[in-house]
Amino acid sequence: MSNGLDNLRQHPLLHLAGVLIALACLLPIVWLLWIGLGPGADEVAAVLRRPSTLQVVWRSLWLAAVVGGFAVAVSLPLAWLVHATDLPGRAVWRTLLVLPLAIPSYVTGFVVVGLFDASGPATRVLTQLGLAGFDPWSSGGALLALSFLYPLALLPAQAALQRVGPAQWEAARSLGATPSRAFLTVVLPQLRAALAGGFIVVALYVLSDFGAVSLLRVETLSYGVYQRYRVPTGRMDAVGYALLLAALAVALVLLWQLMRGRIHAGSARDAVARPWPVVPLGRWRWPALAFCLVLTAWSLVLPVAVVVFWLVRGLRQGQALDGVVAETAATLVYSGVAALLAVALALVPALLARHGSPRLTRAVRMGAHAGYALPGIVVALALVFFATRWAGALYQTAAMLLFAYLLRFLPLAMQAVTDGVEGTSPRLVEAARCAGCSPQIAWLRVLAPAVLPALLAGFAVVFLSTIKELPATLLLRPLGVETLATRIWSLTSDAWFARAALPVLVMLVLAVGLMLLHPAIRRRDP
């Protein structure tokens, strides 16, 4: 074993890079705290004491809880159906039911207003039936737009079901338990932690969501930050809201970390993942299939249908097909550069771990995850204030926007890259060294090819996330630059649904297409 000081001498640049990354990741939260507790303490305290603030907090939590509850209620039966039963086409369902995760919330917001706007197709149908229209600019509209988040609860539920494994189901049955008793006494108790974890993740996403609530004009904390930031006199209000939002998000993340320990407790036993024995659905087969069909119709078919509806209507009315080429190019370029940088930076903690600096590695990872836990609007606001006060030259430059992307998505790349590097045995390089390679050559010829797939995975996941990113892009983009996300958001805000339809279509194709290429989705069970 070599000690930390030796490592520092051997790899000074690596250590320096690690320290810089950790510091940079902490910048937004430290900056906000400094303003909120230092110069602006009185104003922020006044915001927190205002009764209207409490209302906004209450509305945010209520929305998070209802959407989380819906997601869990849907995920439990879905996970069981696609995993353990003879549901027709369950491998296909397994892919389809996760896909709505790819759709950004400002697109689902577009779908909801596009449907229920006074000129929308749903409103027309309702009026013809003699019913009152549905007001999409309401908490109800936000619930609909955020219902697309259910796969965030479905994925952990499925993973937990996989871990429980068929052996325990069979054991319970052989011990005299009927299928329903086996489910209630053996399977369900072991899913509880995963379901609670799914609830928390969905709640966290709802709390952090900016796209849907801003389009539907539901004043939650995250939309509140933006609204107050737009008012010249409301900047300290925005900081107060952002600090509140950050505190709630961090609390949820900590809660989730606690749950995660429980989710994985005692699950390593069933090492061999066998496919489940197929539980016959019998007469429930068709209702179960209908359930999946309805959900898919809502979360996949409907968005496409609404986009096509507005696209066709726009074309009929002689609408020009514009606002898409430059935006798509800007989106792809920014996302590509951000993803490349993220993968390169993600190598730093992975290599630090390999070269035995556990403390610094942990610091870098924690710093990066702190940035990731913060809602996008909070990161964006902190950077805007930081740049206008201290780094005016950087405000609204490409560099600032890329920095924001890295703050938000570096942990995604780090996860993938670290998995890849840790998945390769240190013996690999040692074997190459014994075969006469220098450390650098060994790295190049042995380790690099072995970790390449992980680097690509890291690139893909950051690329996909950046393409869809809205709040930081909205606040920090250079003057004159529009991405698909900002174009969709501003056109939809101004009720130009027909003009928004084409960018939405491009976004759907990009997001869902990339998601389908994602290895986690492509993998089916044996």
Add this chain to the structure above:
Amino acid sequence: MNEAPTPAPDAVTLERVSVRYGRVPAVEAVDLSLRPGELHVLLGESGCGKTTLLRALAGFEPLSEGRMTIAGAVVDDAGGRARRVPPERRNVGVVFQDYALFPHLSVAANVSFGGRGARRADVTPLLEQLGLGDVLDRMPEALSGGQQQRVALARALAQRPALLLLDEPFSNLDPGRRLTVRRLTEAAVRDRAVTALLVTHDVDEALELADRLSVMHKGRLAQTGSPTALYFEPVNEQVALALGPADFVAATAEASGAGHPASAVCALGRVALRGACRSGRLMIRPEQLGVTAVDGSPTPAHVRARRFRGAWMELELSPLVAPELVLTARVPVHLDPGTERVGLDVLSPCALVP
């Protein structure tokens, strides 16, 4: 072997049982019956279908053909008239290879799950016997592998099963622990006189535990009988080799007169026969061969190799009269003359194998 004076009805019967996955046969036309209270061992290499057969008995695999009864009741007749009985109504206890303990339930709760919610007092004697008295309130993950195995056994026995199935129950234990757990398991099963079917690929385990033994090969039952019968009088070369090393020597049976034991003549001279078979090759286990000093021996042999194996010396031998024949002998080290040439003896009657 103490045969019961009046044969009791069989506890379990399999008639022409087949299990196929699509068109791939896993179990083909198996006939087998288990006597009440017997510990029956199913031996075979991995992939031979033995676990599939066990899963079919438990009710996890439907039969493609054939009929299966447990305690006199038909549980599956391959889509025939009788309805397939679901696992929970077969009263079959299963000890799974990976134990499948419920990780969210304590040891006591796991075991009383088997007793269909039996009270703790009811299952305590069983747990005491298996040495689990002081881990009742622990969670499964806090137990050693051996303890987990015993909890799995206790859980299966607590339901007083009509049939106990054990799927490679000792294969996940380290070798040091395996023997103790095996003895403890055997005692617990025999004390309750429960009919049991144990599936394994470990020959030692099979020979030691079995009242009767079945060898399975490529989905079919090759032979069923007592361990000694299968070991010394196998019906074919496969069964012979499944139970341990053996050499095969061309031989001709001699007609035996009344009162004379049957014998056969081969390169090793005249050898006493056992078993009913009167044609085929002579099967000789390594420990059935003895060596002496070469002087005056009727069958002198050349030592091709000599390997020290601790408890015995392993010799590779070729009789001088048949130099192309290679035989393996295992002899106690002190009985090996240590010379280039030795005299060869067949120590006990051997069987002819078709």
